[in-house]
Amino acid sequence: MSDRRPEExxxxxxxxxxxxxxxxxxxxxxxxxxxxxxxAVQEVVEFRGETTLLVAxxxxxxxxxxxxxxxxxxxxxxxxxxxxxxCPREPRFEVVYLLTAVDPRPGAPSAxxxxxxxxxxxxGSDPRVPSAVGxxxxxxxxxxxxxxxxGIVFEGHPDLRRILxxxxxxxxxxxxxxxxxxxxxxxxxxxxxxxxxxxxxxxPRTRPT
Amino acid sequence: MAVTRETLTINMGPQHPxxxxxxxxxxxxxxxxxxxxxxxxxxxxxxFEKEMETRTYHQNIVFPPRVEYLATMIEEAAYVxxxxxxxxxxxxxxxxxxxxxxxxxxxxxxHLVWLGTSAIDLNISSAFMYAFVDRERILDxxxxxxxxxMMHGYMRVGGLQWDLPEGFEAAVRQLMEDLPRRLDExxxxxxxxxxxxxxxxxxxxxxxxxxxxxxxxxxVLRGSGVNYDVRKAFPYSGYEQFAFDVPLGRHGDxxxxxxxxxxxxxxxxxxxxxxxxxxxxxPVAVDDRKVVLPPRRELVRSMEAVIHQFxxxxxxxxxxxxxxxxxxxxxxxxxxxxxxxDGSNRPMRxxxxxxSFCNLQALPVMVFRGTFADVVVAIASIDIVLGDVDR
Numbered sequence: 048m049s050d051r052r053p054e055e056x057x058x059x060x061x062x063x064x065x066x067x068x069x070x071x072x073x074x075x076x077x078x079x080x081x082x083x084x085x086x087a088v089q090e091v092v093e094f095r096g097e098t099t100l101l102v103a104x105x106x107x108x109x110x111x112x113x114x115x116x117x118x119x120x121x122x123x124x125x126x127x128x129x130x131x132x133x134c135p136r137e138p139r140f141e142v143v144y145l146l147t148a149v150d151p152r153p154g155a156p157s158a159x160x161x162x163x164x165x166x167x168x169x170x171g172s173d174p175r176v177p178s179a180v181g182x183x184x185x186x187x188x189x190x191x192x193x194x195x196x197x198g199i200v201f202e203g204h205p206d207l208r209r210i211l212x213x214x215x216x217x218x219x220x221x222x223x224x225x226x227x228x229x230x231x232x233x234x235x236x237x238x239x240x241x242x243x244x245x246x247x248x249x250x251p252r253t254r255p256t
Numbered sequence: 257m258a259v260t261r262e263t264l265t266i267n268m269g270p271q272h273p274x275x276x277x278x279x280x281x282x283x284x285x286x287x288x289x290x291x292x293x294x295x296x297x298x299x300x301x302x303x304f305e306k307e308m309e310t311r312t313y314h315q316n317i318v319f320p321p322r323v324e325y326l327a328t329m330i331e332e333a334a335y336v337x338x339x340x341x342x343x344x345x346x347x348x349x350x351x352x353x354x355x356x357x358x359x360x361x362x363x364x365x366x367h368l369v370w371l372g373t374s375a376i377d378l379n380i381s382s383a384f385m386y387a388f389v390d391r392e393r394i395l396d397x398x399x400x401x402x403x404x405x406m407m408h409g410y411m412r413v414g415g416l417q418w419d420l421p422e423g424f425e426a427a428v429r430q431l432m433e434d435l436p437r438r439l440d441e442x443x444x445x446x447x448x449x450x451x452x453x454x455x456x457x458x459x460x461x462x463x464x465x466x467x468x469x470x471x472x473x474x475x476v477l478r479g480s481g482v483n484y485d486v487r488k489a490f491p492y493s494g495y496e497q498f499a500f501d502v503p504l505g506r507h508g509d510x511x512x513x514x515x516x517x518x519x520x521x522x523x524x525x526x527x528x529x530x531x532x533x534x535x536x537x538x539p540v541a542v543d544d545r546k547v548v549l550p551p552r553r554e555l556v557r558s559m560e561a562v563i564h565q566f567x568x569x570x571x572x573x574x575x576x577x578x579x580x581x582x583x584x585x586x587x588x589x590x591x592x593x594x595x596x597x598d599g600s601n602r603p604m605r606x607x608x609x610x611x612s613f614c615n616l617q618a619l620p621v622m623v624f625r626g627t628f629a630d631v632v633v634a635i636a637s638i639d640i641v642l643g644d645v646d647r
Contacts, residue, residue, distance in 0.1 A: 094580070123469070124468050124471055125471055127471075131596055132605070145592075151464060151465055152482075154483070160489035183469055184469050185470045185614055187617065188614075210297065210298060211297065211301040211646060220303060221305060221306055245315075246312050246571065246572060249572075249574070
């Protein structure tokens with residue numbers, strides 16, 4: 048694939064911090080405004096036209112509140128909240144907030160919408176992050192789901208319980224060290240192989256072939 | 257309002273016929289008035305996100321239609337378009353237009369299921385049978401092109417499995433000719449029905465500000481009057497080239513959601529007719545041997561093609577390191593796939609942003625101070641799919 052797009056070789060990670068802000072990012076930098084200037088945003092990643100802000104855990108609520116209330120455009124909708132387990136890398140977890148700028152007034156004409164992703168990194172041992180339920184009620188179930196499946200604790204959440212799994216379930220299945228339990232399907236004359244092993248995992252290539 | 261001695265807590269579901277699957281709602285009632293509602297979900301949790309992390313990008317195409325089993329073509333398209341965005345490839349124009357036709361047919365089929373089941377919730381079982389007849393005609397078309405009635409597997413990363421069969425366009429045109437008459441019939445049966453109006457108007461009201469704060473999307477959000485449609489806001493598959501309107505409600509009640517969906521079916525018909533008129537000729541998949549399997553006829557005379565075929569089947573492809581989010585407008589709202597690639601042949605993380613999950617969270621707002629019978633109307637008007645809620 049690298050011969051088709053030489054600018055995106057695997058050894059050149061696209062999340063490298065640019066020295067100067069490209070024009071596409073100046074708009075977002077403007078949107079983040081004060082929070083940007085005070086150093087809350089550690090890194091800006093642009094990939095396939097999507098912008099991700101990396102924010103320190105202590106400042107994540109400030110940045111989210113600013114984006115909801117003060118930024119231009121405002122982001123009144125929390126579209127998604129999820130997490131990524133980057134095991135064995137440390138800091139291990141990433142909590143991802145996906146914000147969408149929509150006009151919340153009824154009947155308002157459709158404005159060109161903007162999306163922004165905010166990320167914060169958490170350590171593998173005792174991952175904790177402040178809860179965003181006070182900003183968006185939508186975060187309630189989404190945070191419970193992340194707690195359920197990743198074991199990330201949201202401080203200040205009003206009702207942090209498991210949501211998808213039974214209350215007495217042990218462990219957090221979406222962590223990468225949680226095994227996938229599969230049953231091989233047996234047919235006559237067929238050596239059983241679990242579905243996920245039919246095509247083996249091929250690690251990232253270090254060098255383009 | 258405080259919970260008193262007179263308050264009765266009861267369970268609705270998880271096997272109640274009006275919960276459309278396995279949803280349990282714990283209701284605090286005083287007499288027949290709802291003081292609190294707590295949806296309890298997870299009875300259908302299948303762990304698709306975990307499963308998708310252990311298979312290659314191509315193997316994963318079978319999962320999206322099983323996550324949300326009413327709008328299967330839209331689900332498949334959402335996933336493959338997310339992978340295409342990750343790879344940085346654009347499918348050829350014919351593929352894009354065919355996808356638009358199939359997605360809009362899928363939307364009509366899904367809305368017909370909603371129409372039939374929500375009518376049956378309100379005791380109008382004839383509408384259920386009429387709507388399912390029309391839906392079957394659409395599923396027949398899907399079977400004609402993919403060989404499968406429901407879990408098609410017709411979309412491919414970079415294109416489609418194969419081209420449309422002979423006579424498909426004529427069949428779609430015939431279906432589109434019949435549709436307005438059928439929709440008018442349903443409208444006469446329901447919109448002009450006094451019982452239907454009494455049960456839905458002013459019931460399960462969700463104000464616009466609450467709908468946005470709860471992350472509701474789709475007809476639930478547009479029924480409250482907020483103008484947000486992913487097809488307009490973040491166009492994909494060439495939707496910006498089609499003329500269609502986004503219907504909006506005014507009061508945010510169950511009746512508004514009903515009218516929004518009925519109008520959406522008419523708009524889908526409009527898009528399909530435009531797409532049929534401009535269906536271009538040409539290939540239906542990208543000409544990239546690193547992503548799409550080579551044509552069968554090349555395998556007998558090209559060693560290169562055999563090597564590409566072998567690599568794709570035994571290993572799959574390696575997208576670059578990065579992460580993308582791609583959303584489509586599913587019949588229930590914004591269905592998004594968030595993919596994180598670590599450069600291997602399997603996704604490192606697949607996150608499915610499910611519209612039903614967020615819409616259901618606003619159920620307590622809708623039913624507060626309503627009556628017990630309104631809960632049935634509210635659940636029907638959200639149009640939940642429990643596979644989509646639990647994933």
